[in-house]
Amino acid sequence: MASSVQFDLVSPERRLASFPASEVQIPGATGDLTAMEGHAATITSLRPGLLRVVGAEGTKAYVVTGGFAEISATGVSVLAEQAVPLDELTPATLDALVADACEAAAVNPDKDAADKAVADLYAMRAAAGL
Amino acid sequence: MPSLKDLKNRIGSVKNTRKITKAMQMVAAAKLRRAQEAAEAARPFAERMTAVMSALAAGVGTGEGAPKLLAGNGKDQVHLLVVMTSERGLCGGFNSSIVKLARTRANELVAAGKTVKILTVGKKGREQLKRDWGNAFVGHVDLSEVKRVGYANAQAIAREVMAAFEAGEADVVTIFYNRFQSVISQIPTEQQVIPAKFEATGASALYDYEPSEEAILADLLPRGVATQIFTALLENGASEQGARMSAMDNATRNAGDMINKLTIQYNRSRQAAITKELIEIISGAEAL
Numbered sequence: 001m002a003s004s005v006q007f008d009l010v011s012p013e014r015r016l017a018s019f020p021a022s023e024v025q026i027p028g029a030t031g032d033l034t035a036m037e038g039h040a041a042t043i044t045s046l047r048p049g050l051l052r053v054v055g056a057e058g059t060k061a062y063v064v065t066g067g068f069a070e071i072s073a074t075g076v077s078v079l080a081e082q083a084v085p086l087d088e089l090t091p092a093t094l095d096a097l098v099a100d101a102c103e104a105a106a107v108n109p110d111k112d113a114a115d116k117a118v119a120d121l122y123a124m125r126a127a128a129g130l
Numbered sequence: 131m132p133s134l135k136d137l138k139n140r141i142g143s144v145k146n147t148r149k150i151t152k153a154m155q156m157v158a159a160a161k162l163r164r165a166q167e168a169a170e171a172a173r174p175f176a177e178r179m180t181a182v183m184s185a186l187a188a189g190v191g192t193g194e195g196a197p198k199l200l201a202g203n204g205k206d207q208v209h210l211l212v213v214m215t216s217e218r219g220l221c222g223g224f225n226s227s228i229v230k231l232a233r234t235r236a237n238e239l240v241a242a243g244k245t246v247k248i249l250t251v252g253k254k255g256r257e258q259l260k261r262d263w264g265n266a267f268v269g270h271v272d273l274s275e276v277k278r279v280g281y282a283n284a285q286a287i288a289r290e291v292m293a294a295f296e297a298g299e300a301d302v303v304t305i306f307y308n309r310f311q312s313v314i315s316q317i318p319t320e321q322q323v324i325p326a327k328f329e330a331t332g333a334s335a336l337y338d339y340e341p342s343e344e345a346i347l348a349d350l351l352p353r354g355v356a357t358q359i360f361t362a363l364l365e366n367g368a369s370e371q372g373a374r375m376s377a378m379d380n381a382t383r384n385a386g387d388m389i390n391k392l393t394i395q396y397n398r399s400r401q402a403a404i405t406k407e408l409i410e411i412i413s414g415a416e417a418l
Contacts, residue, residue: 010178012281012360014171030341043182044340045349067353068346070182070337079178081281081353 003037006075007053009062011083016062017053024076025052026069027120035071042071048101048120050086050127051078061086063124065097066117094125134403137396141389148385154220155378162313162371168278169310169364176361183354184328185337186347197344199292199351202325203301208245210268210300211236212291212323214307214362215255216370217274222377224308224316224370225254231318232306236263247300251287251363268294279367284360291359292352295324307362308369314376316369323358326351 007021024035027049035042046069051062064080084093101118132140190196213232215225232255236246248263250256251271259267271287273279294300303324308316339346 008174010175012172012175012284012357013168015174028340033340040338041336042338042340043186043346045346068182068350070178077178079175079182 005037008077011080016083019055021053021055023054035076038073039071044069049124063089141392144385144388148382151378151381155375158371158375162375165368165371169368172364176357179357183350187328189343190347197348197351199324200326205301208301209239210247210303212249212305213255214366215252217252221370221374224373227318228306228308229255229258279363281360284363285356287359288356305362307366310365310368313372316373323355
């Protein structure tokens with residue numbers, strides 16, 4: 001690999017992944033973005049979606065529900081509220097995530113944001129092919 | 131002077147106690163390891179979170195228009211103390227030390243003319259505080275059904291705290307917990323979570339923010355509160371097991387000492403009884 005960035009994925013409970021990657025595709029709150037080596041230092045919040053990491057051993061995908069990502073020229077750290085590797089994702093877990101989001105949407109005073117979170121989850125479900 | 135039979139029973143019962151405390155110590159040791167691992171696993175997230183938030187907070191400042199969770203609501207009247215203790219006892223001075231700190235703080239605040247409200251997490255602290263501060267209680271979080279503290283638990287507490295803050299029922303929120311240092315030392319700690327306090331970091335790296343600095347900060351601050359509470363819960367969990375382990379170690383040792391003492395006493399009285407019988411026989415024989 002010619003160039004790589006250090007990729008870290010941490011959730012509040014544990015560190016899920018940490019390896020060098022050539023590119024990281026991040027579901028940013030205002031749109032998807034891909035971080036590669038030399039990317040301008042950026043902090044972006046995440047929307048529920050798929051995080052794809054292209055590393056030495058192929059592409060790995062994770063489902064994230066929110067949080068933020070810190071991008072620098074040499075590293076990408078994603079601090080996700082909840083993160084599940086895509087191959088471990090079952091329809092049941094996804095259903096639970098959707099149920100949680102719907103529940104949160106019911107009590108959230110900011111209706112637009114909550115509805116968007118739910119819609120994002122449905123879009124992600126379609127993208128994940130489940 | 132207890133009879134031989136009494137002594138024997140007593141030794142038996144202390145031996146049973148020793149078995150129980152020994153078992154509890156070993157269970158605590160196993161749980162401690164797990165709790166420490168959990169605390170360690172959560173550290174990278176919390177550290178990164180704090181770093182990013184302090185960089186952001188330094189950029190946005192606490193001036194006009196800053197998020198309320200960061201700048202406060204301009205008042206300092208009602209203090210909400212979140213006292214985190216364990217659900218179970220038999221862990222030495224673990225709960226007392228947290229309660230003592232919280233009580234001192236509450237007394238200071240009341241002396242300064244502030245209003246104190248208390249939210250308890252864990253029933254042991256609630257029991258200890260009930261007598262003096264029972265009417266300051268505003269809520270209780272029961273974690274007795276929770277086997278393993280998760281981020282969701284912390285989020286639930288954070289939501290409750292933030293709801294109180296937003297409703298104007300609290301101006302300053304402080305959490306009380308034991309910071310784990312080692313098995314024999316846990317440090318009772320108080321930490322202000324709302325308004326958020328950060329140690330001033332040096333020059334912060336220049337970042338682009340997407341969507342905007344303010345929007346990210348507004349999104350992050352509630353998570354920051356939850357993360358701080360989560361860290362506190364994990365530290366508390368490790369401290370509780372550590373405290374229980376050393377308390378049970380002491381208890382086991384004390385039981386051992388007691389068994390030795392009782393055994394000596396038992397042997398002495400047995401010997402005394404034998405000697406007495408011998409003397410009786412001999413003096414009886416001599417009298418003939």
